[in-house]
Amino acid sequence: MDRYAVAGNPVEHSQSPWIHAAFAEQTGQQLDYGRLLCPLDGFTATLKQFANEGGRGCSVTVPFKFEAFELAARRSERALLAGAANTLRFDDEGWFADNTDGVGLLRDIERNAGRPLAGQRILLIGAGGASAGVLGPLLAARPAELVLANRSVDKAHALVASHAAWAAQYEVNLRAAALDACGRGFDVVVNATAASLAGAGIPVPAEVLAPGALALDMMYGPKAQPFLDWAAAHGAEGRDGLGMLVEQAGEAFQVWRGVRPQTATVLAALRARLGV
Secondary structure, eight states: EEEEEEEEEEESTTOHHHHHHHHHHTTTTOOOEEEOOOOOTOOOHHHEEEEEHEEEEEEEOOOOOHHHHHSEEEOOOOHHHHHHSSSEEEEEEEEEEEOOOOHHHHHEEEEEOOOOTTOOEEEEEEHHHHHHHHHHHHHHHHSEEEEEEEEEEEHHHHHHHHHHHHHTTTOOEEEEEEEGSSSSSSSEEEEEESSHHHHHHOOOOOGGEOOOOOOOOEOOGGHHHHHHHHHHHTTTTEESSHHHHHHHHHHHHHHHHSSSOOOOHHHHHHHHHTTO
């Protein structure tokens, strides 16, 4: 069987093996998908060993998305814009990098949650690999404004600068801000930091939420619950990252196998499986 894996640190919580097994069954594809725990200083070596042993590709999660981009000989347009990759395909002519995070997030917000982003005000929290992957597609949805907030404002400014031309093309007001000075009353707030994964507190004040705002944490399961509770306590609609996870996985599955699975049934089954 062709072998794939989710590569990161940590990975024991990942639902990706279950998701891709469901996609494979649905589409009649024969593959094996597992978890690949990578030492923080050994990502490249771990992936090369996996590829040498017959691996065909990897999903890449925290904290290796920038490093994954650098490993690829060929890169998709969306990976180039992000400067980060969450999907690697080990082709004979050279590794191929893609980034399916953005399209996954967009489909979950606009299709699954029923929240069109055109003309909305968006707050994106974090300036790491997760934010790099979703910023371009969020801008292409033509919100009125997108604020990128980060603990290190310099990192936020750098990511904003790399997307300035893209934002201008879609006529979006894009700016960087500190976590404690990012503004108030946003229609959509996306937490792309590792705060929930680390069990840290909510990184922004409640004033960032407009009444009825959508507040989405890219994490899922018990780790995301404090963020969802915070959103509900302040009149917002909380949403975890399961929908994004399934949607980006569906896109990655097509990159690897050339077949697009149906994501809605898999997402519903996953929520039932996890009781969320």
